[in-house]
Amino acid sequence: MSIQQPSPDNEAANPDENPVTVTETATTKNGAPTKKQPPPEKPSDVRRRSHIILSFWLIVLCLGLPIWWKTTTIYRADLPLQEMLDWSDGKACRPVFPLRISIQANGLQEQEAQNLLRLTQHALDDLNDFSGHHLRLGLAAPSTSDHYDSESVLTIRLLPGETTTAKFDAHEPVLDITYPPNSIPSHTSSSSPLATYVAGQLRSAFAEEQATISYLLSTNSVPSDHRPQGLSSDVADSLAKRTTRALKYAPTYHLTFSLFTSGPLPSSWDIDQAIEEYMKPVLNVLSPIHNFTIDTQVQLYATPGVQNQVLNKEDLSSFINAAEWPLSPSIGGAPTVNFIVFIGNQTIAVPSQDPDEGSAPGSASHSWLIPQWGTVYLLPLPHDTTHLSAEALKQPLLTFTSHLLSLTGTPQSGSLPLRLSTLARIRSADLLLRASSTLGSLARLALALPSISIPGRVADGVTKTIRHLRLACETLGGPEGLAHARIAEAEAERAFFEKSMVGQLYFPDEHKVAVYLPLLGPVAVPLVMGLLNELKAWRKRRREAAEAGKEKKRE
Amino acid sequence: MDGAQVTPGQTAGLYTGAAVLRLAIATLLPALPDLLTGRVEISTPVTSFKRLQEGLFLYNHNVSPYDGGVYHQAPLLLPLFSLLPSFTTLPIFTYLLYIAVDLLSASALWRIADSGEAGSSALFSSPRRTKRWSGFVIAAVFLFNPFTVATCLGRSTSVFTTYAILHAIAKAVSGAPFGAMAALSFASYLSMYPLLLLPPLVLLSYDRQRPERAIRSVAKFAAICTATVAGILAILFQMSYFLTGSWEFLPSTYGVQLTLSDLTPNVGLWWYFFIEMFDSFRSFFLAVFWLHLSSYVGGLTVRIRRQPLVVLTLLLGILAIFKPYPSIGDTALFFALVPLYRHVFPLMRYTFVSAAVILYATCLGPAFYHLWIYAGSGNANFFYAITLVWNLGLSLLVCDLMFAVLRDEWEVERPEMVGKEARQI
Numbered sequence: 001m002s003i004q005q006p007s008p009d010n011e012a013a014n015p016d017e018n019p020v021t022v023t024e025t026a027t028t029k030n031g032a033p034t035k036k037q038p039p040p041e042k043p044s045d046v047r048r049r050s051h052i053i054l055s056f057w058l059i060v061l062c063l064g065l066p067i068w069w070k071t072t073t074i075y076r077a078d079l080p081l082q083e084m085l086d087w088s089d090g091k092a093c094r095p096v097f098p099l100r101i102s103i104q105a106n107g108l109q110e111q112e113a114q115n116l117l118r119l120t121q122h123a124l125d126d127l128n129d130f131s132g133h134h135l136r137l138g139l140a141a142p143s144t145s146d147h148y149d150s151e152s153v154l155t156i157r158l159l160p161g162e163t164t165t166a167k168f169d170a171h172e173p174v175l176d177i178t179y180p181p182n183s184i185p186s187h188t189s190s191s192s193p194l195a196t197y198v199a200g201q202l203r204s205a206f207a208e209e210q211a212t213i214s215y216l217l218s219t220n221s222v223p224s225d226h227r228p229q230g231l232s233s234d235v236a237d238s239l240a241k242r243t244t245r246a247l248k249y250a251p252t253y254h255l256t257f258s259l260f261t262s263g264p265l266p267s268s269w270d271i272d273q274a275i276e277e278y279m280k281p282v283l284n285v286l287s288p289i290h291n292f293t294i295d296t297q298v299q300l301y302a303t304p305g306v307q308n309q310v311l312n313k314e315d316l317s318s319f320i321n322a323a324e325w326p327l328s329p330s331i332g333g334a335p336t337v338n339f340i341v342f343i344g345n346q347t348i349a350v351p352s353q354d355p356d357e358g359s360a361p362g363s364a365s366h367s368w369l370i371p372q373w374g375t376v377y378l379l380p381l382p383h384d385t386t387h388l389s390a391e392a393l394k395q396p397l398l399t400f401t402s403h404l405l406s407l408t409g410t411p412q413s414g415s416l417p418l419r420l421s422t423l424a425r426i427r428s429a430d431l432l433l434r435a436s437s438t439l440g441s442l443a444r445l446a447l448a449l450p451s452i453s454i455p456g457r458v459a460d461g462v463t464k465t466i467r468h469l470r471l472a473c474e475t476l477g478g479p480e481g482l483a484h485a486r487i488a489e490a491e492a493e494r495a496f497f498e499k500s501m502v503g504q505l506y507f508p509d510e511h512k513v514a515v516y517l518p519l520l521g522p523v524a525v526p527l528v529m530g531l532l533n534e535l536k537a538w539r540k541r542r543r544e545a546a547e548a549g550k551e552k553k554r555e
Numbered sequence: 556m557d558g559a560q561v562t563p564g565q566t567a568g569l570y571t572g573a574a575v576l577r578l579a580i581a582t583l584l585p586a587l588p589d590l591l592t593g594r595v596e597i598s599t600p601v602t603s604f605k606r607l608q609e610g611l612f613l614y615n616h617n618v619s620p621y622d623g624g625v626y627h628q629a630p631l632l633l634p635l636f637s638l639l640p641s642f643t644t645l646p647i648f649t650y651l652l653y654i655a656v657d658l659l660s661a662s663a664l665w666r667i668a669d670s671g672e673a674g675s676s677a678l679f680s681s682p683r684r685t686k687r688w689s690g691f692v693i694a695a696v697f698l699f700n701p702f703t704v705a706t707c708l709g710r711s712t713s714v715f716t717t718y719a720i721l722h723a724i725a726k727a728v729s730g731a732p733f734g735a736m737a738a739l740s741f742a743s744y745l746s747m748y749p750l751l752l753l754p755p756l757v758l759l760s761y762d763r764q765r766p767e768r769a770i771r772s773v774a775k776f777a778a779i780c781t782a783t784v785a786g787i788l789a790i791l792f793q794m795s796y797f798l799t800g801s802w803e804f805l806p807s808t809y810g811v812q813l814t815l816s817d818l819t820p821n822v823g824l825w826w827y828f829f830i831e832m833f834d835s836f837r838s839f840f841l842a843v844f845w846l847h848l849s850s851y852v853g854g855l856t857v858r859i860r861r862q863p864l865v866v867l868t869l870l871l872g873i874l875a876i877f878k879p880y881p882s883i884g885d886t887a888l889f890f891a892l893v894p895l896y897r898h899v900f901p902l903m904r905y906t907f908v909s910a911a912v913i914l915y916a917t918c919l920g921p922a923f924y925h926l927w928i929y930a931g932s933g934n935a936n937f938f939y940a941i942t943l944v945w946n947l948g949l950s951l952l953v954c955d956l957m958f959a960v961l962r963d964e965w966e967v968e969r970p971e972m973v974g975k976e977a978r979q980i
Binding site for chain 2: 039048051052055056058059060063064067068071072453515519520523
């Protein structure tokens, strides 16, 4: 940058004491240098120098400063910080799941049914210790007797019978309870064994959901008055295990079925038919909550990560040969669930100790579940099998199906319809809490780092998140609740991980010196020095002019 | 040598020689022009002939030439080149066009040299002005300068800007302010940066007005000139708008120069700096670089008010160093004007050093680029280091020329100092 200050050089070359650009050192004959005092500077030169300095400073002040201000101020969009913190503290929304349960009692008088309902509700309220999860009973209209009430979570069908029994319908959220004729409570009785029985049944049916939701609330920062008491530590442990095993919620999961064999055979399998037959029904019932995409692959001569004949518990984690097996981590943004059938006669030494393991003991020695990833199934086969039929795949696929349910976080107990509706509620609570805590993190980040830039997109995302959170909170428990929670969570994540915000995160103020100084320092020196010299000369001239004026007056 | 003694035969010989040299290289070594076209020293994103062909192809197929983000040049070049026979079938016509532009530039330079403006302007006459080269020599130096030849063969569109600038200066010294302003508008339209030459060019035209229709007031004259430039530019923009159907060409041509969105390496100083720049400071430093570039205009114009042609020469040198996409074509333009100051050459102190540095960088630049891009044994720092040396050489030359001109002025004021050693204090 040596050319940088040619003009400043020329003007700075006029020092105030010797107001001439150049002095010369003339060498006399005997070699001793003598200095001559240069003649005084002409007024036109002085004026010209002022103009030059002015021209540089005008550019700096009129263009440079505004541009500097405009381009380096950090844009911080207004965020509703207090509201965001309220959400993350659980103050903005009290997660309440009002569950409507309707009772169909076609064999009873209206009056009797009302009475039974009242008693059962009393019994339920006595049993319930968690205000956020509330079961409310209602009497179904007799006209809907053929169908279950789609508005309510569960329909209890009271049928006269010999003994008191309870049975879940396999396809609909219906609980059939038979009662002996003498167990109908009278008008005056304040308690009834049937009412207690129904309440107990309901309580056990929703116990898991309740525990899961209390666990979710307790792991998030919800104020203690909303928090349920008495979640025993081993229940909490098993819930924690289940939660960590389940995949993060996503609207779409990608299922990859892979057949790995250590040799050249078998080279084909009837996977399409097997999926259609054994897995599709479950995928269909999951479809309101998740979409699934499926692909399959066959890989020959695949060597596992562990080649022992008997696999220990430690071997299971390294069995997957991640380096060589073509298992893509995720396709098209959707999380991938891997289901692997490995043809080999290796056995598992220690059957899974996990009490929650849903698979049968026979299959447990062949398969294991890898949390948030998928399942491996070891299938022993005779060496000359060239084709795997659908029947041979039955056991693996049933195992995969049950593992898929636990990978999606479905509760373990109850009938399938009930488990799925529970899953939807758990997921919406989970998403709601996660979006709220992301909002809180964003608010704390914005408060902690005053130099971070907050683009307008982030503010938009926050507004959208809060709007959908509010809607989700109002409709919690229903299908719209899940949809809103889903949008809220996606928006919150997008706002938090805004790229332009992250780039500025670790940029302390000291670094600005290193950015500005190397270029602007050399430029500034001649500019500032020129200005200072000029000011000094101007003051001197003024003083001299004032003195000359005084002299004149005196004369 | 005196310019008056050049016969028409010599003139024709010079032009023919220059044309034949270019044509001979193009026809005898057909691979060389294409090699030169690809060189980063010659073709920048805003002047590259390859990109022009891309834009031309899109234009001829009724697609906006700016689609694809390759073409960054002025829209009016497109109809000009689509009038020519296709370059792939008949390249000779393209060469003839470029050679003609080079010869026109040389003749404009010749007129500037013959006017004697460099030695004696309206407000100042150098005591050394008799010692000068004729227009013939100066045109010859320009035409046979390897940089000029390489730029012509590389078909960089900067030759059009060069011609427009030289023509503007020639018009200004011959007392035709309107022609000068029109030519400068064309130059600005093609490359934008010549707009910075407006203040000294206005002063030059003002000083060299024909007495019979001169405008006395500087402010009025400057206002008329500025209005002329603005008007012609507006017409050119409007034509471009009709041609391309949208204002998209503005961000694609001038926007690219202003924001340096194409970071292809070149001989300048910007690309490396903005590769390294933190994103959040990018816009600020873009503004700083542009302000730095334009801050010289005011200072130089005020300081060397008496010799506006010197200001133009020095500014062209500074622009060749500090503009966003410089090429050796810009250096060739600066070198074309330097020989006009033959009379102050004896006052220059670092001619050897700057000449040596420039030659050194000329030889090593392509080698270092090769090491970086093709051999892979060097990195970007290699090439950037040699461009620093190149620009150092040019800066030395600019500074030295300025020193010599100022000393020449100073010796008129202080005749007793002629020939004595002086130093700045």
